[in-house]
Amino acid sequence: MRISNMRLPNSLRNFSVRMSQIRIPHPHPRRVMLYAMMTTIIVLMIVTFSLERNGFFGPAHNGYDPLLSRTNDYRLLTSSRNNLGFYNTINVKKTGQKIMNPTLLELPKGSKHDFLVIARAPHVDQDIKGKKYRRAQQVATFVSLTWDSFGRPELTADNDWHKMLVEDFTEKQGPEHHCKRQPDMDKYIGPEDMKLFWRKNGTPMLIFTHQVNDDNLCEGMYIVDARAAVPELVKQMGKHAKELPPIEFTEPKLLRRQPPEGEEEDARYQREKNWAPVYSPFSADDDEMMFMVEPSQLYRFNSTEEPVMNMEAEPESAVDEPFPPDNEAKTWHSAEKTCMNDVMLTDKRVHQSTPMLSLTLCNRGACEPMENNTIIMGMVQMRYDPPQYTNTWYDHRIVVYSPVAPFHMMSISKKLTYHGETNSKYIWTGSMVYHGDQPKQRSHGFLDDEIWLSFGIGDSSPGWLDIKAEELVLDHYFCQGATHGYRNSIKKHAS
Numbered sequence: 001m002r003i004s005n006m007r008l009p010n011s012l013r014n015f016s017v018r019m020s021q022i023r024i025p026h027p028h029p030r031r032v033m034l035y036a037m038m039t040t041i042i043v044l045m046i047v048t049f050s051l052e053r054n055g056f057f058g059p060a061h062n063g064y065d066p067l068l069s070r071t072n073d074y075r076l077l078t079s080s081r082n083n084l085g086f087y088n089t090i091n092v093k094k095t096g097q098k099i100m101n102p103t104l105l106e107l108p109k110g111s112k113h114d115f116l117v118i119a120r121a122p123h124v125d126q127d128i129k130g131k132k133y134r135r136a137q138q139v140a141t142f143v144s145l146t147w148d149s150f151g152r153p154e155l156t157a158d159n160d161w162h163k164m165l166v167e168d169f170t171e172k173q174g175p176e177h178h179c180k181r182q183p184d185m186d187k188y189i190g191p192e193d194m195k196l197f198w199r200k201n202g203t204p205m206l207i208f209t210h211q212v213n214d215d216n217l218c219e220g221m222y223i224v225d226a227r228a229a230v231p232e233l234v235k236q237m238g239k240h241a242k243e244l245p246p247i248e249f250t251e252p253k254l255l256r257r258q259p260p261e262g263e264e265e266d267a268r269y270q271r272e273k274n275w276a277p278v279y280s281p282f283s284a285d286d287d288e289m290m291f292m293v294e295p296s297q298l299y300r301f302n303s304t305e306e307p308v309m310n311m312e313a314e315p316e317s318a319v320d321e322p323f324p325p326d327n328e329a330k331t332w333h334s335a336e337k338t339c340m341n342d343v344m345l346t347d348k349r350v351h352q353s354t355p356m357l358s359l360t361l362c363n364r365g366a367c368e369p370m371e372n373n374t375i376i377m378g379m380v381q382m383r384y385d386p387p388q389y390t391n392t393w394y395d396h397r398i399v400v401y402s403p404v405a406p407f408h409m410m411s412i413s414k415k416l417t418y419h420g421e422t423n424s425k426y427i428w429t430g431s432m433v434y435h436g437d438q439p440k441q442r443s444h445g446f447l448d449d450e451i452w453l454s455f456g457i458g459d460s461s462p463g464w465l466d467i468k469a470e471e472l473v474l475d476h477y478f479c480q481g482a483t484h485g486y487r488n489s490i491k492k493h494a495s
Contacts, residue, residue, distance in 0.1 A: 075413065077416055077418050077467050079153070079419065079467070084152070088152065089463055090155045090454075090463065094157050094158065095157050099121060102462040104117055105118075107240075110238065112238065113236055116141075116236070118194045121138065123188075124137060137191075142236055143157050165194070165230070166208075166210075169251065170190050175189045176211075179267075181267040191209070191210050192273075193209050200286050200287070205223060206225070207221060212254065224252040225250065227247055228249065255291070255301065255308055272293075273351065276293075278291065278355070279443065280358070281369060281441060282404055295347060295409070296313050296316050296408075311407065314481065315338075317409070318339060320477065323477060325477075339479035342477075344395070352379075353430070359469055362447060371402075373485060374403045375403055379432055382395045396415065398416065411476035411486075413472070418455075427458075428455055445469055451468070451472065452464055
């Protein structure tokens with residue numbers, strides 16, 4: 001049968017007739033021109049970009065692109081105890097609190113619990129004298145190392161005890177403060193970014209940010225003895241508490257630095273945050289207390305009545321050649337030619353992240369700490385945010401300094417990535433502590449000692465990671481000012 005002689009069913013014939021009667025509107029000529037122009041522009045952009053990449057308009061760029069060329073700029077850290085290597089959790093369900101961004105203080109062996117943990121709790125909306133504020137909360141509890149049903153480690157609170165910190169201080173201070181350069185911060189009150197640490201003399205301390213009613217300073221750094229902030233700490237430590245120095249800072253004391261003349265209203269001097277406590281293991285002064293306020297900006301505490309004293313740390317040198325190590329072209333430097341700018345591409349958004357530790361570059365018992373084989377180190381972070389980036393993210397790096405004056409910067413690590421970290425759950429690291437049977441200097445250790453990092457995960461939950469100290473000094477970019485002793489110690493251990 002020929003197709004031309006086929007008879008269609010009535011339903012299909014009627015449908016065909018209706019379709020032939022439908023008039024499809026033609027787009028307006030101006031709209032057609034607009035679509036054509038847009039298509040042409042997109043095609044030209046694609047073609048131009050392709051030609052530039054292939055060197056059509058001149059020699060192709062064969063040098064170092066600081067964003068695209070470094071494809072191996074990271075070091076993966078894995079848990080020593082977790083049977084999958086993932087980072088671990090902190091379980092405080094029994095307290096009834098939701099916590100994030102924790103800081104740890106390891107307690108002496110024989111204490112009732114392993115750690116004091118202080119962490120951020122959710123903000124509370126509060127109306128004070130007709131003005132709306134968001135009040136930060138910090139909660140303390142005690143945790144110990146436990147194991148879950150899968151045989152994975154966990155820090156667990158075994159009872160409902162918890163304590164909200166410095167609430168009386170916040171009420172006494174009042175909410176009044178004004179950030180001239182960042183007025184949107186005026187609505188935030190209360191303690192932020194608490195960090196626990198041990199002083200060289202064996203005192204447990206707490207440093208944090210809080211609003212200040214001052215002509216220039218709107219947020220400042222405060223310091224207080226951890227035993228004054230958490231009186232239950234004395235009972236937890238038992239006999240060890242009797243060996244500690246008497247409490248010097250019974251209530252929070254303001255720390256301030258003197259801004260350079262003419263820079264008083266710079267935002268960095270109006271909102272002080274993230275000072276990193278540090279001491280030199282070779283100092284003869286056991287009461288010494290210093291703070292790395294910004295990378296290579298070291299200050300010494302003298303008294304609560306005076307600004308902290310600038311230690312005049314040696315200016316940064318540029319990153320060592322070749323940089324990056326696998327780059328065959330001429331070493332790339334930032335315009336500033338400093339180690340921090342060369343490696344992190346800026347120093348404007350880089351801030352201190354954890355209290356600093358000192359480390360002797362051999363296994364415990366294999367050598368004696370000396371100036372040429374010991375360093376001080378701390379973590380710095382840089383935050384990336386949309387819309388410039390697809391999601392919020394923190395880069396974590398370790399920065400190494402010499403342990404004695406002039407405390408010059410000697411190296412910066414590759415980015416540290418924690419096993420289990422994902423794009424949707426950025427990590428903010430708040431503390432770095434030695435774990436084990438530490439002697440009196442609890443912030444000094446050796447390569448085979450354990451270090452525990454504690455952090456917040458996506459501003460919603462707490463975590464921690466246990467690693468060997470040596471993990472934090474491998475895969476570093478040397479600065480030109482790095483000493484021969486440091487270089488030799490690292491190369492000897494790395495090989």
